[in-house]
Amino acid sequence: MSLERASRWNRGITWAACLSVVLLFFAxxxxxxxxxxxxxxxxxxxxxxxxxxxxAAAPAGEAAETTDSEEPDAPQNFLGWMVEALGWFWxxxxxxxxxxxxxxxxxxxxxxRRESLLPADFIEMFEQKLNARDFxxxxxxxxxxxxxxxxxxxAGMSRLNRGYxxxxxxxxxxxxxxxMAMEHRLSYLALIGSxxxxxxxxxxxxxMIASFEVIANSExxxxxxxxxxxxxxxxxxxxxxLGIAVPAMVFYSxxxxxxxxxxxxxxxxxxGLMSRFSSMGKKPAGGAPxxxxxxxxx
Numbered sequence: 344m345s346l347e348r349a350s351r352w353n354r355g356i357t358w359a360a361c362l363s364v365v366l367l368f369f370a371x372x373x374x375x376x377x378x379x380x381x382x383x384x385x386x387x388x389x390x391x392x393x394x395x396x397x398x399a400a401a402p403a404g405e406a407a408e409t410t411d412s413e414e415p416d417a418p419q420n421f422l423g424w425m426v427e428a429l430g431w432f433w434x435x436x437x438x439x440x441x442x443x444x445x446x447x448x449x450x451x452x453x454x455x456r457r458e459s460l461l462p463a464d465f466i467e468m469f470e471q472k473l474n475a476r477d478f479x480x481x482x483x484x485x486x487x488x489x490x491x492x493x494x495x496x497x498a499g500m501s502r503l504n505r506g507y508x509x510x511x512x513x514x515x516x517x518x519x520x521x522x523m524a525m526e527h528r529l530s531y532l533a534l535i536g537s538x539x540x541x542x543x544x545x546x547x548x549x550x551m552i553a554s555f556e557v558i559a560n561s562e563x564x565x566x567x568x569x570x571x572x573x574x575x576x577x578x579x580x581x582x583x584x585l586g587i588a589v590p591a592m593v594f595y596s597x598x599x600x601x602x603x604x605x606x607x608x609x610x611x612x613x614x615g616l617m618s619r620f621s622s623m624g625k626k627p628a629g630g631a632p633x634x635x636x637x638x639x640x641x
Contacts, residue, residue, distance in 0.1 A: 428575035429583075433546055437583045440539055444587055447532045448594045455525065455598055460491040460605045461612065469496060470616060478503065491521050491605070495613045507621050514613055518606065525602050529595060536591035543584020550577025 426434060453459070465488050472481035478500065485497035498517040502509040554573030557565050 424575070425579050428572070428579045429546075430576070433576075433580055433583075436542060437539075437580075437587065440535055440542070440587050444532065444535045444539075444591045447528070447535070448591075448598075451525075451528055451532065451594075451598050454528075455601045455605065457605070461608055462488070462490050462492075465490060465493055466612060466616070473616065473619065491518075492609045492613055494521060495609060496616065499613065499617050503620065507617075510617055510620060511614070514617070518610060518613075522602070522606050526599070529598055529602065532591055532595045532598070536588045536595060539584045539588040539591065540581075541584075543581040543588075546580025546584070547577040550574060550580065 429437070457463075465484070469481055469484050472478075472484055482497065482500040485493045485500060488494075488497075495514045495517050498513040499510040502513045550573045552573070553576065554570045557569050557573065561569070
């Protein structure tokens with residue numbers, strides 16, 4: 344792996360980490376706001392409620408029981424409820440999946456760009472070398488460039504002495520290899536999009552089993568609060584699994600279309616630049632075969 348590719352991977356991982364932190368912050372914000380809203384509404388109700396007349400003194404025991412029964416439970420924010428419902432196992436699984444999805448999206452976005460696959464400066468320089476019949480310089484320019492089209496043209500220039508058919512075949516081989524590498528990276532994003540809802544469904548089944556276990560082991564009719572843990576686990580795992588799968592599949596479709604478009608453009612540009620060698624080895628009418636340019640030294 345070249346230094347430029349390694350730097351792209353490092354930038355992708357860095358952006359993925361930053362985006363994951365931002366996503367976690369926004370995931371925590373609704374729960375925090377809901378908790379603050381609950382507290383503010385409770386305070387507003389206390390202020391707006393009319394003051395009740397003082398009641399007659401009651402015995403100490405009765406006063407204590409009344410106070411205990413009237414104390415409301417503190418509102419739980421959304422993020423704390425979600426973390427408690429998921430547990431350490433599902434929380435770890437979904438965090439790893441989300442981080443992997445963000446990392447793959449950022450790395451593919453950084454790599455599937457026109458500047459990385461089809462740089463205009465390189466194409467202009469390569470065409471100038473060909474126009475000046477500096478084939479060795481054109482080959483060195485293509486070999487030293489790390490772009491998709493640079494590797495394709497370098498493979499074609501290395502086979503100039505074998506004929507134009509070998510040039511086209513060499514370019515096609517490198518193009519197919521590069522396309523396969525890009526599609527291979529994208530396939531991991533599709534894999535996350537397929538696995539995430541299945542894991543969410545697994546959590547749903549586990550949560551429903553836990554709720555039915557409470558019903559089966561209870562001698563009396565269980566309270567809704569006793570069933571809430573299993574049901575919340577079932578719903579939260581389904582929600583987060585779909586929340587990971589939907590953007591993964593959306594980005595996979597967008598990036599796959601970008602790859603297909605850029606691969607087509609690279610093929611058209613490379614064949615257009617190398618088409619000037621299409622007459623190599625052909626016999627003109629009533630004459631000797633056309634001269635074949637010397638192959639660049641590798």
